[in-house]
Amino acid sequence: MAFKISDIDDSQAPLLEHLVELRGRLMRAVAAFLVAFAVCFYFADDIFGFLVKPLTAAFPAGEGKLIYTKLYEAFFVEVKIAVFAAFFVSFPVIANQIWAFIAPGLYANEKKAFLPFLIATPILFTMGAALAYYVVMPTAFHFFLGFQGSAGGLQLEALPGTGDYLSLVMQFILAFGISFLLPVLLMLLNRAGIVTREQSVAARRYVIVGIFIIAAVATPPDVISQLLLALPLILLFEGTLLLMWFTEKRDAKQKMASESEAQSTVEAPAE
16 A cells, blocks of 8 residues: 655644643743742742751750851752742642643543542642651651760760751651651552552552551661651552442443343333
8 A cells, every 4th residue: 555745744743832831831831930940049048947847856955957068058948948848839830731742632531530649649748748747857857866875975966957957857858758658659669550459459568568568768777767758658558459449349330230230221212
């Protein structure tokens, strides 16, 4: 079968249109990020002040300080803060651009199935980040500062650097925020037919072991932080299994109802 040049041109047209649209979406997303970065860089001191509060509360009243040993360290800390904060500020715009690009290629039922996951992702991430900031970080910092004192006649004093502290805070927030997306991942796999509830239940012991391994790798090397990450993840896993049970039961009822309706439609003319 021979193809005409016009057929090739027609097939290329939709691709070019998609590429042009993709470029526009990316430019809007990048522009939103750059605007958010400029704003966050202007308020970098205030944002860092907010991130420092758990450490300030962990020190005795009026004590504690942050230091930097490189002349340029404080500047790059503010740049990292601006990048870190700008991503969260601009995420709604970025997510909207991603959704606007892929949504036209989805069927109505696919949009209906995918949209809850898009909404749940920032909510679960925020819950994990809030747990890290308000519970885990203060607890861990109190534990770490408990080692201050004296050893061999020398004074042991915690003098955290600004760059090291920011890296630790980012590690806590990202570790807990990303880990709290476990239900989204499991439900997507379940809705796609890759993983069933029965398979998840059978693999429960391995999942729990994996959760503790992730907690050990993602958090600082202290048992308290690891437990404060592992225990909520286990609860989220069990909650996801319950949600899978409800969704699979609902889907089974809908399937039976549609089959019954189809059968009654076929039998109607025969009567």
